Amino acid sequence: MNVVREWAELMEQCKIGDAPVAMTEYQGTKQLADLGFPVVEGYLATTEDEAVQYSRQIGYPVVMKIMSPQILHKSDVGGVVLGIQNDSDAKDTFGLLLRNARQYNSAAIIHGVLVQKMQPKGLELIVGVNRDPVFGHMAFVGAGGTTVELLKDFSMRLLPINEVEAGSMLQQMKIYPLLSGYRGANPLDEASVIQLLMKLNTLCSELPQIKEVDLNPVFVYEHGIAISDVRILLEKSRQNTPANRIKQRYLDKMFNPKSIAVIGASSNVKKNGGRLFHYIVKHGYKGKLYPVNPGAEEILGYPCFPSLEAIPETIDLACIIVRAEQTPEVLESCIRKGIKAAIIYSSGFAEIGWEGQLLQQKITEIADRGGISLCGPNSIGIASPILNTYTAFGMALQTDHPISGPIGFVSQSGAMGSALLSRAWEQGVGFSRWISVGNEADMAIPDFIKFLVDDPETKVITAFIEGIKDGSAFIDAAEAARQARKPLVLYKTGISEVGQRAVQSHTGALAGNDQAYQCVFAKVGAIRVENVSELIDVSRGFMMPVLPKGNRIGVVTASGGACSVIADGCSAIGLNVPQLSTGTQQVIAECIPPFGAVQNPVDVTAELLSKPDMFKRVLQAVVADPNVDALLIMLTTSADPVASVVARAIVEVRDQADKPILVGRLGADFLAPQALQYFREHQVPVFPTPDRVVKVMKYLVEFGMHQYGKEEILINLINK
Structure with a gap:
C-alpha cells in the first residue's frame, strides 16, 4: 500500500526514536483521506489569502484550527474557531489563531491553519486505536466530543476484530439507543461506524508503528459519517521477546519429578531450606530425595551430599535454596549434571534493584544455555497435592491434611498464594497444582497456564496476577484453556494508570492499563473476579459438571x-x-x-x-x-x-x-x-x-x- 510506505517515510523523516511522534491533524487527515476514510474536506493555509481562498473553495461556514506538533489539545489554547461565515472573518481568524498559538508557546513550530467544512450536528462518537505495550492494538468506540473523558462511555476490543465484534462494541455503549433509534427517532448509520472500525483494524495490521489514532468527534448521521478531527501518534514497533517454548517440554519434570535434589537443605526447620525439605518429607513424597549441604552428613534420615555431582543418580528437579550470589554456580552444576528443571527460592534478584537485575539476567543466561526450565527466583515453590509432592516452603504446608482436587493455581505473589491455599483447604477445596512463579526470569504465568491446560489432573485454572510480560504468550495460553473448556479464573491487581496517561490524549485516558487487561480477558474468555475471596468461590463453582446455556x-x-x-x-x-x-x-x-x-x-x-x-x-x-x-x-x-x-x-x-x-x-x-x-x-x-x-x-x-x-x-x- 503506497500510503503505508509514505507513512514509513514520514517516520524516517521525523527521525522517530523511543518517544512517540505526533502527526499534525492536517498530515493525519490527508493520510486517512488517501486511504478512503470519510474525513471532512480540509486544506492547510499558510497565509491569510490562502485561508480566504480555501474557505471560498470549501464553502462557508468553515472551521479553522491551528496546526502545530507542540499544540495537541487545540481547543484548550484558543486554537479552534467554529462557524466562520465570510472572507473578513476568515482573514481575522487566521491572525487570531497564530497569536493565540504564540501566546501559548512562543517556540512552537506553526505549520499553518487547517480550514475545514463546518459539519452539521450529528451524534458525536470517538473512534480510535491505542497500542498497549503488553497486548498490542486495542480498538475503541464511545461517546465523543468534549465530554469524552467525563462520560467514559466506551467499548474496547483487542485487534484483530471482525464485523460481528465491531457491532457488539457499539451495542455495549450506554448511548447505543441513540444510534439504533431512540424514542421513535430514525436509526443512524451503524454500518458506516462498523466499517470505520474495520478500516482501523486493517490499518493497524499493515502499519504496526501506529501508537494511537484518535478520531473525535466522528459525526454520525442517518446516512454516512464524517471524521471531523484526527490525531495520530507513531512510534517504533516493539516486539515482545518470544518465550522459550522448547523448554516447556521439561515442565513435566518440575511438576512430576521422580527424583529431587534440594540444594541448601537443612535440618533446622526455622530456615527456609529446612522447612522446604521438611515439607517434602512430611507430606509423603514417593520419589528419590537427595539433600545437598556440604556441612551435614544426613538430614531427617536422608544421606546428605556435599554437591550435586556427588549424587550417583540422575535428577529430575533441582530445588535451589542458597544465597543469591551462590545460585549461578549451582545452576552450572545443574548443567553438568544434566538437570532440566529447577526452582530457585532465593531472593535478592530483580526485586531489589539494578544489581539484582544483573544477577537475574546471569542466571537466565545460564538456564538458557543449559536448556533448563526455571521457576523463580524469589519463588515459594510448587505443590502437586494430587501426587503428594510439595516442593514449597509456604506456611500453609504446616497442615497435616492437605487436600487434592481439580483446581490448578498460579500466583505472582507467593505470600498471597500461600494464604489462599490455606483458606481453600480450610473450606475443603482441593488443588491439583499450586505454583508460585516468583520473578519469572524464565518460565512465566503463560507457560504455567499452558501446562495446566494440558494437565489431565486440572479441570479449573486459577491465577493471581500482578502483570503480564508477554501479552501474545498469555493470549495463546488463555485461548488454549478456552479450547480445552477449562475455565481460567483470574484476579488482577493494580488499577488503571489513567492519571499518568490522560495528559497526552483521549485515547490515553480511555485505554488505560487496567482497561487493556479487562479487554483482553473478555476477548479470550477468561473470568476476572473482583476480589481475592472470589478466586476460591468461583473455582468451586466451576466444579459443576455442566455449564449454563443462558442467563435464565x-x-x-x-x-x-x-x-x-x-x-x-x-x-x-x-x-x-x-x-x-x-x-x-x-x-x-x-x-x-x-x-x-x-x-x-x-x-x-x-x-x-x-x-x-x-x-x-x-x-x-x-x-x-x-x-x-x-x-x-x-x-x-x-x-x-x-x-x-x-x-x-x-x-x-x-x-x-x-x-x-x-x-x-x-x-x-x-x-x-x-x-x-x-x-x-x-x-x-x-x-x-x-x-x-x-x-x-x-x-x-x-x-x-x-x-x-x-x-x-x-x-x-x-x-x-
Whole structure:
C-alpha cells in the first residue's frame, strides 16, 4: 500500500526514536483521506489569502484550527474557531489563531491553519486505536466530543476484530439507543461506524508503528459519517521477546519429578531450606530425595551430599535454596549434571534493584544455555497435592491434611498464594497444582497456564496476577484453556494508570492499563473476579459438571425474604429470573402449601423442615423447566437431620440434571455438620451468603456464554 510506505517515510523523516511522534491533524487527515476514510474536506493555509481562498473553495461556514506538533489539545489554547461565515472573518481568524498559538508557546513550530467544512450536528462518537505495550492494538468506540473523558462511555476490543465484534462494541455503549433509534427517532448509520472500525483494524495490521489514532468527534448521521478531527501518534514497533517454548517440554519434570535434589537443605526447620525439605518429607513424597549441604552428613534420615555431582543418580528437579550470589554456580552444576528443571527460592534478584537485575539476567543466561526450565527466583515453590509432592516452603504446608482436587493455581505473589491455599483447604477445596512463579526470569504465568491446560489432573485454572510480560504468550495460553473448556479464573491487581496517561490524549485516558487487561480477558474468555475471596468461590463453582446455556435462573428457597434478596441480586448483575411454565407451576402447587410461592423465585416455606422429601420434587420440576438454564438453591437455617435429607435430595437432582445447580446456605455451619460433610463428599460447593452464590452464578453464565457464543447475553453481563 503506497500510503503505508509514505507513512514509513514520514517516520524516517521525523527521525522517530523511543518517544512517540505526533502527526499534525492536517498530515493525519490527508493520510486517512488517501486511504478512503470519510474525513471532512480540509486544506492547510499558510497565509491569510490562502485561508480566504480555501474557505471560498470549501464553502462557508468553515472551521479553522491551528496546526502545530507542540499544540495537541487545540481547543484548550484558543486554537479552534467554529462557524466562520465570510472572507473578513476568515482573514481575522487566521491572525487570531497564530497569536493565540504564540501566546501559548512562543517556540512552537506553526505549520499553518487547517480550514475545514463546518459539519452539521450529528451524534458525536470517538473512534480510535491505542497500542498497549503488553497486548498490542486495542480498538475503541464511545461517546465523543468534549465530554469524552467525563462520560467514559466506551467499548474496547483487542485487534484483530471482525464485523460481528465491531457491532457488539457499539451495542455495549450506554448511548447505543441513540444510534439504533431512540424514542421513535430514525436509526443512524451503524454500518458506516462498523466499517470505520474495520478500516482501523486493517490499518493497524499493515502499519504496526501506529501508537494511537484518535478520531473525535466522528459525526454520525442517518446516512454516512464524517471524521471531523484526527490525531495520530507513531512510534517504533516493539516486539515482545518470544518465550522459550522448547523448554516447556521439561515442565513435566518440575511438576512430576521422580527424583529431587534440594540444594541448601537443612535440618533446622526455622530456615527456609529446612522447612522446604521438611515439607517434602512430611507430606509423603514417593520419589528419590537427595539433600545437598556440604556441612551435614544426613538430614531427617536422608544421606546428605556435599554437591550435586556427588549424587550417583540422575535428577529430575533441582530445588535451589542458597544465597543469591551462590545460585549461578549451582545452576552450572545443574548443567553438568544434566538437570532440566529447577526452582530457585532465593531472593535478592530483580526485586531489589539494578544489581539484582544483573544477577537475574546471569542466571537466565545460564538456564538458557543449559536448556533448563526455571521457576523463580524469589519463588515459594510448587505443590502437586494430587501426587503428594510439595516442593514449597509456604506456611500453609504446616497442615497435616492437605487436600487434592481439580483446581490448578498460579500466583505472582507467593505470600498471597500461600494464604489462599490455606483458606481453600480450610473450606475443603482441593488443588491439583499450586505454583508460585516468583520473578519469572524464565518460565512465566503463560507457560504455567499452558501446562495446566494440558494437565489431565486440572479441570479449573486459577491465577493471581500482578502483570503480564508477554501479552501474545498469555493470549495463546488463555485461548488454549478456552479450547480445552477449562475455565481460567483470574484476579488482577493494580488499577488503571489513567492519571499518568490522560495528559497526552483521549485515547490515553480511555485505554488505560487496567482497561487493556479487562479487554483482553473478555476477548479470550477468561473470568476476572473482583476480589481475592472470589478466586476460591468461583473455582468451586466451576466444579459443576455442566455449564449454563443462558442467563435464565430458576430460584428455590424456603424463605420469602431469601426470594427477594436473590431476585434483587440476580437483577443487579444481569441474570434473568424468568416466569416458570404453567405446567411447572402446577407441579409445584401440588407439593407446597398454598401460602408458598409457585412463581420464580419459588418459596417452599418452612414446610421444608417437616416435609423435606417434597423439596426434591420441587427441584426436579424447576430444573426441568424449559425457561430455566440453571438452578440456584438458597437454604437458610435447616439443621441435621433434616438438612442431611435436603442435601441428599440436592445431590440426587444434580446427578440427574443437565443444568448446573448452585447452593447457598445462610445458617451456621454447626447446625448441619453432617449435611455439609455430605455436600463436600459429593463435590457440591455451598456458599454462605446470597450475594456470593449469585455472583458465582454470574461467572458460570459468563463462561457458558463464551463457550456457546451468545454475545448478546455476554454484553448484558459485562455492562452490569
